[in-house]
Amino acid sequence: MHDAPPATPLCRLLGCRLPLVLAGMGGVSRSELVAAVAEAGGFGxxxxxxxxxxxxxxxxxxxRQRTALPFGVNLIPAATPAPLLRAQVDLLIALQVPVVSLFWDVDAGVIARLRAAGITVVHQIGSAAEALQAQEAGAQALIAQGVEAGGHVRGR
Structure with a gap:
């Protein structure tokens, strides 16, 4: 029998058992994969x-039909038309999604709306300056992206 891994601050924040996070990859990170990661102990x-x-x-x-465990939704405010972004945030609040991850430019208004609704905000950053901006705007966890990242690379 294996001992349970120690709970990390990230695990406690996200409500997962293992500090493994599935990125919100467009077209790939859909309900089946997200639920499977959650059921395996990670966070999707x-x-x-x-x-x-x-x-x-x-x-x-x-x-939610596949698992009762927490999960999140990834959005990119800077890459989304403002009316659609507002509607997406409204929907995530209405659906009581527990965690939202954001990327690219720090949008303090979006972070404030999500936090006011009780949603945990994770922000992916590509520089120390962005990390400070996201932290000051209220992000509760940061994902530091390196230059080797796939998809939308911002790491410096």
Whole structure:
């Protein structure tokens, strides 16, 4: 029998057993994979950048049908038209999504709205300056991206 891994501050914040996080990769991180990661003890983010509201809602519902464990949704405010971003944030608040991860430019207004709704905010950053901006805006955890990252590389 194996001893349980020690709970880390990140595990306590996200509500997972293992400090393993599935990135919100567009087109890949969908409900089946996110739920499987959660059931395995990690934490998964649905990749929902610029996705329509109906798809976001369907994917959130499907995660909840597959697992009762926490999960998150990934958005990129700087890459999303403002009206769609507002509607996405409204939807995530209405659906009571427990965690939202953000990337690219720090949008303090989005972070404030999510935090006011009781949603945990994780922000992916690519520099020390961005880390400080995200922290000052209220992000509760940071994902430090390096230059080797796939997808949207911002690491310096």
């Amino acid at each position: 983010f649905l990749g929902m950048v610029r996705e329509p509201l109906a798809l976001i809602e369907r994917e959130v519902v499907q995660v």
